[in-house]
């Protein structure tokens with residue numbers, strides 16, 4: 001099956017899940033399953049418990065937008081696992097809530113209900129390695145292929161399961177950190193990264209190494225060079241245009257950041273406002289008339305950032321400076337138009353037209 005067919009299969013599964021109402025208490029929630037879950041041919045698939053109320057239930061991207069999502073993204077980033085190379089889903093595709101409206105753990109029945117969707121995703125992606133995130137997720141995998149693993153005993157160990165390998169890991173939410181600290185989870189993810197490295201060794205081609213791969217410093221450079229009160233929308237689009245320009249000039253991207261096609265164009269998962277605030281303390285994030293704006297503090301941005309050395313290469317600086325000079329003053333509509341004229345976006349738009357499908361949340365391929 002080629003990638004296009006894989007995508008279509010996933011989209012069909014996503015429509016099926018969107019109509020599913022097997023779990024009565026999740027009737028208000030939408031199933032989080034789309035192209036934004038990741039690489040449909042990934043060698044590794046992560047299975048969480050269920051979408052969080054403030055995270056995936058809102059962003060529709062698994063493990064993105066809430067504290068657990070930020071921790072998960074930090075863990076991946078710190079051990080060098082790229083979202084382009086993985087597929088992320090949940091054992092229950094919808095968000096379970098308790099009577100007060102807070103996140104709840106999916107019941108055994110709900111996990112069983114959703115196990116058909118989970119099995120289909122695993123069979124479609126066909127990963128060599130599955131990582132369960134949290135106790136519920138590990139238990140849910142038993143509905144597909146019975147095992148006797150427990151999180152406490154078998155964390156950070158590798159086991160044969162369902163014709164592939166399985167590694168149990170803890171949930172990255174704040175509550176689970178009581179049982180497994182961030183430092184320990186980091187070691188778990190280092191182990192996972194090593195296993196992925198072994199799988200990838202047998203693969204032939206890897207993409208060109210990114211020029212800087214320092215998304216925080218590059219975002220700082222854009223914010224401090226662009227006009228005052230850059231919108232979050234503009235930051236994403238200018239960064240994307242800089243990535244395209246880097247490919248044109250050097251054959252490599254600036255970063256390996258995960259970028260997906262959303263309704264209004266490319267969206268950098270790493271540039272969520274929370275992550276911007278955390279990675280670039282010298283930037284102020286404000287909401288003015290429903291528009292999120294970013295402003296560099298009066299002091300030098302780089303003096304306050306966690307990247308004090310600001311070791312960006314001269315080519316990155318040059319590209320960003322040229323992009324700001326060319327597009328920095330455009331309004332949102334014109335900026336969006338420019339983005340849609342780039343090769344990666346044109347490719348997606350052509351596919352959408354030819355196949356009469358909407359590829360929102362499709363990961364953007366720059367190569």
Ligand code: SF4
Pocket residue numbers: 017020021022023026031092093094110113114117
């Ligand atoms: S959690 Fe799964 S089984 Fe339950 S309603 Fe959502 S999609 Fe259906």
